[in-house]
Amino acid sequence: MSSSDLSLQHHWMPFTNNRDFKADPKMVYGAEGIWLTGADGRKILDGSSGLFTTPAGHGRKRIADAVHRQMIELDYISSFTRGHEPSFRLADRLAAMLPPGIDRIFFVNSGSESVDTAMKICLAYHAARGDGDRKMFVSRERAYHGMNFGGLSLAGMVRNRLGFGTGLPGIVHMRHTGLPEHRFVLGEPAQGAELADDLQRMVDTYGADSIAACVVEPIAGSTGVLVPPRGYLQRLRAICDRHGILLVFDEVICGFGRTGKAFGAQSFGVTPDIITMAKALTNGALPMGAVAVRQNIQDTIMAAAPENAIEFMHGYTASAHPAACAAALAALDIYEEENLFERAAQMSAYFLDTVAGLRDLPSVTDIRGYGMLAGIDLAAGTGPGAGGYMMQKRLFDAGLHVKITGDTIILAPPFTVNGGEIDQMRDILHDVLAAEQ
Ligand code: PLP
Numbered sequence: 001m002s003s004s005d006l007s008l009q010h011h012w013m014p015f016t017n018n019r020d021f022k023a024d025p026k027m028v029y030g031a032e033g034i035w036l037t038g039a040d041g042r043k044i045l046d047g048s049s050g051l052f053t054t055p056a057g058h059g060r061k062r063i064a065d066a067v068h069r070q071m072i073e074l075d076y077i078s079s080f081t082r083g084h085e086p087s088f089r090l091a092d093r094l095a096a097m098l099p100p101g102i103d104r105i106f107f108v109n110s111g112s113e114s115v116d117t118a119m120k121i122c123l124a125y126h127a128a129r130g131d132g133d134r135k136m137f138v139s140r141e142r143a144y145h146g147m148n149f150g151g152l153s154l155a156g157m158v159r160n161r162l163g164f165g166t167g168l169p170g171i172v173h174m175r176h177t178g179l180p181e182h183r184f185v186l187g188e189p190a191q192g193a194e195l196a197d198d199l200q201r202m203v204d205t206y207g208a209d210s211i212a213a214c215v216v217e218p219i220a221g222s223t224g225v226l227v228p229p230r231g232y233l234q235r236l237r238a239i240c241d242r243h244g245i246l247l248v249f250d251e252v253i254c255g256f257g258r259t260g261k262a263f264g265a266q267s268f269g270v271t272p273d274i275i276t277m278a279k280a281l282t283n284g285a286l287p288m289g290a291v292a293v294r295q296n297i298q299d300t301i302m303a304a305a306p307e308n309a310i311e312f313m314h315g316y317t318a319s320a321h322p323a324a325c326a327a328a329l330a331a332l333d334i335y336e337e338e339n340l341f342e343r344a345a346q347m348s349a350y351f352l353d354t355v356a357g358l359r360d361l362p363s364v365t366d367i368r369g370y371g372m373l374a375g376i377d378l379a380a381g382t383g384p385g386a387g388g389y390m391m392q393k394r395l396f397d398a399g400l401h402v403k404i405t406g407d408t409i410i411l412a413p414p415f416t417v418n419g420g421e422i423d424q425m426r427d428i429l430h431d432v433l434a435a436e437q
Contacts, residue, residue, distance in 0.1 A: 017389070026396050031058030034414045034421060036401055044396060047425050048403040048412045052221065052253045053284025055344070055372075056334045057414040063285045063330040070326035079107070079320040086325035093332050094292060097262045099271040104298040106291045106312075107320035111252035111278035112146025114289035115215070118274050119150045120314050122213040122246050125297045128304035131244070134212040135170050138202050138245070142176040144222035145215065145250055154215055157223055157405075172206070174198035178226045183366045184359055185227075186352045188268075192229030199239045208243035213274075218264030221253035224408035225368050225375030233270040240273075246297075247272040252289070256280035257335065257415060259371040260345030267371065273297060283331035288324035344372045344415040347422075354426045355411060363436045369411075376409040378433070391432070400428040 008022045028044070030037035034057050036044040049055055070086065077084050087107060095103035106121070108114050119137065126134040137154060144160070145151035152160065153167030156176065161167065175198055182189040199214055214236060220226040240247040254264035255277040261267045263275060274297070278289030305311035318324070335341060352369045358376065359367055366377040378387055388407040395402055395409075403410040413425065 024393070026393065028401075033057040033059065034417050038396075043399065045400050045421065045425055045428070046414065047395075047400050048410060049280075049414045050284045051279070051403060052258065052412050053279040055257055055280050055415045056283045056331065056338070056340055057416040060283060060285070060330070060334060062334060063283060063327050066326040066330035067286065067323050070323050074322050076322065078317065080315055084320075084322050084325075086322055086329060087320035090320075090325045090328050090332075093329065094290065097332075098275065098292050099263065099265050102265075102271070102273075102275055102292045102294050104293040104295055106293065106314075107325075108278075108289040108291065109287045109316055109318050109321070109324070110146070110289050111250075111276065112148040112151050112289075113316060114252065114276035114278055114291050115145040115154065115250060116148045116150035117314060118215070118248050118250075118276050118291045119154075119213070121274065121291060121293060121297065121301070121312070122248065124301050124312055125246065126212050128300045131209070133210055134244075136202075136206055136211045137171045138174060138199055138211060138214040139171055140174045140176055140216055140220070142178065142220055142223040142226065143173070143215075143217060143250075144220070145217075146252070159406075170210075172202055174202070176220065176223070176226060177229055177232060178224075179229075182227075182229075182368065184356070184368075186356060186367070186369050188227055188230040188370070190230055193231035193235050195229065196232050196235035196239065199236055199245075203239070203243050203245075208245065211243070211245050213246035213248050214240055215248040215250060217250045217252075218254045218268055218270075219259065219370055219373060221373065221410070222403075222405055224377065224405055225370070225373055225410060227368055227370040228268060233268050237270050237272070246274060248274040248276065250276045252276055252278045253373070253412075257341035257344045257371075258373055258412065260341065260348055262341055281331065282324060282327035283334065285331065286321075286324045286327040287318075288321070288328055338416075340415045347415065347417065347419075348372055350419055351411075351413070351417075351422055354422050355429075357426060358429055358433065361430070361433045363433050372412060372415060374411045376411070376429075378407045378409065380407050391436075394432050394435075395428065398428050398432050400425060400432075 028036045038044050091105040139154040141156040143156040145154040153171045181191045249272040259267035273294045275292045282288045302311045355374045368375050388404040392404040
């Protein structure tokens with residue numbers, strides 16, 4: 001396997017140092033289970049499930065077959081005013097997995113679209129109730145909510161925002177929950193629930209009547225795995241309830257078993273009003289996202305619209321694409337039949353303990369984790385993220401693919417991983433990080 005006949009010049013790669021990639025390409029030619037195939041057939045362990053997308057492992061024939069069948073039967077029909085069975089079937093399946101009451105599903109094509117769609121739903125809901133002055137959103141420092149302008153405006157990861165202006169007006173940020181006391185704490189940290197009172201301070205400052213929603217990731221994932229302090233999400237819920245503010249959980253990473261239950265909402269025992277999801281919805285096989293909404297939010301928006309009008313002026317050409325629905329249905333079958341969320345819950349302790357075994361390496365400054373998700377902070381490199389970027393390349397060359405944000409390694413293996421493979425992952429990390437000293 002070689003790419004010597006490719007120019008590599010014309011594909012402008014996303015979130016990539018394109019010049020460096022072209023000088024030192026890291027190509028992947030195949031994938032099966034938790035293994036990627038690199039140049040010359042080299043095997044590379046997928047330590048981040050693609051990009052948190054592939055909890056059932058790669059190369060699932062059942063998904064490929066379902067997509068193939070669907071493409072032959074009905075390759076495309078717009079979901080604007082026309083229906084096809086797989087989308088309704090998928091919505092029913094998701095409604096049954098979600099916390100009770102959150103059972104109206106709007107399909108989109110990515111996590112970014114799910115966030116921007118959720119924001120529009122919040123605005124439409126308040127407007128439908130005659131409370132249309134509620135236009136502000138409360139987000140959080142270090143948040144990641146995708147790269148469209150709504151999600152980017154919510155974002156608290158500053159480098160993602162630089163160069164793109166100030167974002168939408170009316171978005172304010174609570175403090176993040178990464179406290180120094182949380183260093184090397186696995187699971188929910190005991191301290192920090194009171195950080196949720198930042199939401200109350202926003203209410204006190206701007207007035208509840210101007211705030212549409214509070215949007216948070218249950219575990220802040222892309223920034224480096226900040227697990228919510230015990231009681232923090234409950235406190236956000238209570239403040240939202242007191243002031244008529246919608247609570248949105250962005251579960252694009254947490255959803256589909258990553259926290260040991262179907263959704264983070266269930267793992268942390270807090271039911272929001274809206275849940276966004278994407279990535280693992282199709283086991284990463286095709287692009288798809290969704291927004292799950294409390295029934296009375298949809299009912300309110302419906303009731304406010306004139307009889308012959310479209311109730312919610314929003315949608316995408318590929319919303320509920322038949323092939324994506326087929327992929328998602330097959331992925332949900334696999335998750336259910338192989339009890340993969342339970343497996344994630346069972347493997348979590350071994351995974352987290354094994355990763356925690358790296359704590360004594362001098363370059364490791366912190367390790368956090370929950371479920372099948374862990375973040376390892378490295379001592380800063382020669383520039384923001386420079387150490388992490390070089391580390392990602394070295395790990396890939398040593399046989400481990402991971403997601404890196406700044407100087408944080410993020411691990412999120414497929415739930416099908418076994419103990420021996422977790423050990424292998426730890427050994428590669430150990431050897432490469434130790435060679436850094
Ligand atoms: N929201 C969260 C919490 C995410 O982690 C991500 C991506 O990592 C997104 C939204 C954006 O998803 P996408 O890249 O599919 O647009």
